[in-house]
Amino acid sequence: MQKRKNKGRFGDEASQRQLRVSELIKRNIAKILIDSNFYDQDRKNYSASVTEVRCSADLKIATVYVHPMDKIHSQDLTAFLGKNKNAIRHALGKEVSLKYLPDLRFKEDTLFEQIEKTNKIFRALEKD
Numbered sequence: 001m002q003k004r005k006n007k008g009r010f011g012d013e014a015s016q017r018q019l020r021v022s023e024l025i026k027r028n029i030a031k032i033l034i035d036s037n038f039y040d041q042d043r044k045n046y047s048a049s050v051t052e053v054r055c056s057a058d059l060k061i062a063t064v065y066v067h068p069m070d071k072i073h074s075q076d077l078t079a080f081l082g083k084n085k086n087a088i089r090h091a092l093g094k095e096v097s098l099k100y101l102p103d104l105r106f107k108e109d110t111l112f113e114q115i116e117k118t119n120k121i122f123r124a125l126e127k128d
Contacts, residue, residue, distance in 0.1 A: 018055045021098065025062050026053040028095045029104075032088055048077055051109045055102060062102035065109040074108035081106040 014022075030050040052065040068077045081088070085104045093101050 014054075015057070018057065018059065021059055021102075022053040022055045022062070024096055025055070025064070025092065025102070026050050028092055029053070029064060029088065032091045032095070036091065048081070051111065059098070060100060060102055061105060063105045063107055065107055065111075067109045067112060078106045078108050 033048055033050065047069040048066040049069055050064060051067050054063045054065075055061070064081075066074075066077060066081065068074050082105075085106065089101060089104050092104075
């Protein structure tokens, strides 16, 4: 299982400011997704859990990792959030006061699937 690394400016670990801004964005986007109901044209409600946010070194891009809470495909969720990222970014701008509000990029979080695969391998090894 490959662990995601927070990269800083020179390939090192993320700076303290990057981590603080990432956590601030994570909390506020989760709050925005809970407080405002986002529906598509079919009136399907999308609920998601924000598992991680990573900011670039210049804090201009924030990659938001989401995991669906309902029985929907994560590709549908990321596509829907990608279409509504301007509304989410606008709501985020009202909540946080940053010099530059980062551009949001939504990606599906595959960490849970990787953990499940690893657990299956361990169970198979225990049986042998």
